[in-house]
Amino acid sequence: MAAAAIVLPLGIGMAGAAMAADMPTVTLMVGGIDKQIYLPYQLAQSLGMYEKYGVHVELSTEQNGGVGAEDAVVSGQVNMAGAWYVHTIDFQTKGKDIIGIIQLSVAPGERIMCAKGTNITSPADWKGQAVGVTDLGSGTDDLVSYVSARAGLAPTDYTKIAAGAGQTMIAALKFGKAVCGITSQPTVNAIQKLDVGYPAIDLSTGAGVTKWLGGDFPAANVLVSRAWADAHPTETQGVVNALVATLNWMKTHTAADVANVMPKDFVSNQLSSQDEYIAALQQDWGQFNLDGLGMMPENGPQTVLDIEKAAGKISGNVDLPATFTDQYVQAALKLEGLN
Structure with a gap:
């Protein structure tokens, strides 16, 4: 799915823009930035979290019919992707070392x-x-x-x-x-x-996921080439710090609070009014990994692998521990005093 226009940071102002210019830049393409399932990436931007933790993040989105966010990472078009964890498993079977570095949701939504x-x-x-x-x-x-x-x-x-x-x-x-x-x-x-x-x-959440999928399904993640993450530890840690802080912010705020800081065209458009957006977000709030604050759920990767095998996508062996790491989230939790 092809990259769309860059989504610029909101509410930074002239002073913030000057500050951002002195920070390392990370490009992150999201698999549908206005979808509620991918909400934390833009929410972190709207809250100024990326700059707070020392990185200038340029968000973009994908569009129907073009390059997907996960493929854009593999090709080097962007540094990171806001996409589902499942892609790391698929890429491993193709010899590509792409890892998930923070688990933002525990249900497909x-x-x-x-x-x-x-x-x-x-x-x-x-x-x-x-x-x-x-x-x-x-x-x-x-x-x-x-x-x-x-x-x-x-x-x-x-x-x-x-x-x-x-x-x-x-x-x-x-x-x-x-x-x-x-x-x-x-x-x-x-x-x-x-x-x-x-x-x-x-x-979307809870009982339905257990009924139809058999357990937690880790969905939205930040995907990155292991080589890029190893070569850019400051940028990688900064992005994870910002997203952990965003998840923690969500724990003490409401769907209405989120709607108030998100871009207006995300929450009120031809698909929904702001009130409808808030009601839908509140209904699906449980999809976000607020209890784990970005940590991978224990049995999540195996659930995803089982689904991939049943779908006929994978037949060989997969090294699941090599498809993700919690090290950056653990460091972020320590920084915030949340561990």
Whole structure:
């Protein structure tokens, strides 16, 4: 998914801009910066956390049809990616040493929305139909493959199409290109508000994740080449410090507080009003790794690996401990007196 225009830091001002110019710069592409599942990256920017911890972070986002954030890291287009942890496993099988350095969420934050009137309640019900995913080969593609397999469907029993998010996902459901589609907020809210579809399978938080996936699913992370992180320890630690501080800030603030500091076009747009944004964020608040403050959940990597194997993406051995590190989070927690 191709890089869009750079999202500039908010609320820094002239003095802050001058200060940022004296800091090391890190480029970080997010897999959909206005999606609530990827909220912490921009929230850290809006709160001034990156500059507080000594790094100037240039955020960008990906768009449908181009280079994904995780691939942009591998190619060297950006230094870091805000993307799902699962990609580190996929890259290891391809000989690429990409690691996750802070686990921001413990659930996908996704829902499988099904078109109005279909009455679908289980993956078994979409046999012979098309299901929309963000992009073919994406993490949402894997999730659909996994829940389908657990429901007894073979890959040939249904089809998947790349439906993106926002208006493209809405159109896929509305015009019959897909009977269901996996997506997150604010697209979920828009689908319901427009009466195009309903949530059939909840992978957003808690009980739904356990029911459909079998345990914690570490999703949003910061991915980086191990070689780059080793060569840039100050920048790497600074980004993690900022994000740990952001998660800790979230523990004592509300969804409304978040909405008040985020870019206005993130929280009020054609997909949702600010009130709807806040309600959706509050509902899915449990997806964020606020208890762990960025630490990888103990059984999370194995859950993800099991899903990848069931989805037919991986058949060989994987060295799971080599796909992530908690060292930067541990250092950040010590710095903040939170360990």
